[in-house]
Amino acid sequence: MNTINSKKEIFNKNDKFELIDVMKFICAIFIVGIHSGIVSNENSSIQWYIENIIFRIAVPFFFIASGFLFGKKYLKDKNRLKENSIKQVKRLLIPFIFWSLILLPYVIITEIKFDGNIVLFALKILRLNLFNGYHIWFVLALIVAICIDYIFLKKNKMKLAIFFSIILYSIALLGNSYYFLIEGTQIQYIIDIIIKIFTMVRNGIFVGFPLFTVGICVAFYENKIYRISNTKLYILLIFFILTQILEVTFIRGKNYKDDHSIFVSIIFIATILLIICIKNKNIRFKRINTTLLRNLSTGIYYMHIPVKWYVSLLIPSMGDWSIFLIMIFVTIIANIILLRINNKYINLLIK
Numbered sequence: 001m002n003t004i005n006s007k008k009e010i011f012n013k014n015d016k017f018e019l020i021d022v023m024k025f026i027c028a029i030f031i032v033g034i035h036s037g038i039v040s041n042e043n044s045s046i047q048w049y050i051e052n053i054i055f056r057i058a059v060p061f062f063f064i065a066s067g068f069l070f071g072k073k074y075l076k077d078k079n080r081l082k083e084n085s086i087k088q089v090k091r092l093l094i095p096f097i098f099w100s101l102i103l104l105p106y107v108i109i110t111e112i113k114f115d116g117n118i119v120l121f122a123l124k125i126l127r128l129n130l131f132n133g134y135h136i137w138f139v140l141a142l143i144v145a146i147c148i149d150y151i152f153l154k155k156n157k158m159k160l161a162i163f164f165s166i167i168l169y170s171i172a173l174l175g176n177s178y179y180f181l182i183e184g185t186q187i188q189y190i191i192d193i194i195i196k197i198f199t200m201v202r203n204g205i206f207v208g209f210p211l212f213t214v215g216i217c218v219a220f221y222e223n224k225i226y227r228i229s230n231t232k233l234y235i236l237l238i239f240f241i242l243t244q245i246l247e248v249t250f251i252r253g254k255n256y257k258d259d260h261s262i263f264v265s266i267i268f269i270a271t272i273l274l275i276i277c278i279k280n281k282n283i284r285f286k287r288i289n290t291t292l293l294r295n296l297s298t299g300i301y302y303m304h305i306p307v308k309w310y311v312s313l314l315i316p317s318m319g320d321w322s323i324f325l326i327m328i329f330v331t332i333i334a335n336i337i338l339l340r341i342n343n344k345y346i347n348l349l350i351k
Contacts, residue, residue: 027297053241056263099306103136138301176258218274
């Protein structure tokens with residue numbers, strides 16, 4: 001009997017995973033740290049390891065946590081899979097379109113040269129926003145992941161989803177951190193074609209779907225998570241942190257594509273952290289509004305790149321740490337003000 005497809009989970013509608021909310025906020029800060037450049041000096045061993053062992057946890061955690069919460073909704077009422085999927089996609093499309101438009105002037109000014117052909121110019125902008133989209137790539141990747149996993153959940157074929165996830169994520173590894181392994185081979189030719197089409201492998205097909213699927217699988221096995229001792233989880237976490245150290249040491253100085261952000265061990269680290277958050281869901285932060293932290297994490301993510309870009313245009317010589325602090329300060333203050341306004345249309349863009 002298919003364990004994944006037949007497993008019934010206990011869904012408590014009062015479930016509130018405050019540790020996940022806290023972790024999301026921390027991950028948002030990590031992402032701002034990466035994009036501000038405070039840990040992006042490859043010549044510095046300290047920055048290299050901080051970026052690739054600590055800060056790089058952020059994006060996988062966001063994907064896997066999103067998949068887990070999506071899986072929880074599915075298990076609560078499988079008959080509403082289509083309704084919930086459409087609702088979630090619509091919910092993500094609104095901020096994706098809005099923030100893409102906010103970024104558009106900067107993209108036109110700095111990234112794309114006008115060669116006299118309006119149609120080609122428009123197509124270049126569209127391609128850049130769809131397949132790259134800077135930090136907004138994550139939102140589109142999440143939409144793609146939901147659509148793909150919807151098909152597998154509808155067909156009750158999650159084992160097949162896992163199989164394809166492994167293949168697609170392997171392609172992502174070769175098209176990113178492990179590109180040096182395929183240089184001079186026929187596989188390089190295939191990977192180069194994929195990168196030429198999509199501009200990068202960090203998208204919903206090769207990264208979003210596999211990681212989102214991991215989160216759904218965590219939801220399917222949630223009842224077994226509570227049987228795992230915290231000691232075992234911490235031992236596993238330490239083990240995969242050590243393998244991540246070995247992994248980033250191995251790839252350092254070697255040729256890569258895009259941003260050397262895709263690893264093997266990082267999936268296990270992010271998944272174990274999520275499991276720790278789930279298992280310890282009874283932990284409550286009496287003096288911390290974790291719902292606010294969750295909302296801030298989303299708003300910070302959406303806002304931080306526009307803040308960085310437009311501040312950089314005004315003050316080009318600003319240092320990385322100055323940019324980082326401004327990005328954190330401006331995005332947190334702006335989001336708190338906007339959340340206090342509590343307008344339903346504004347909330348759609350930042351929550």
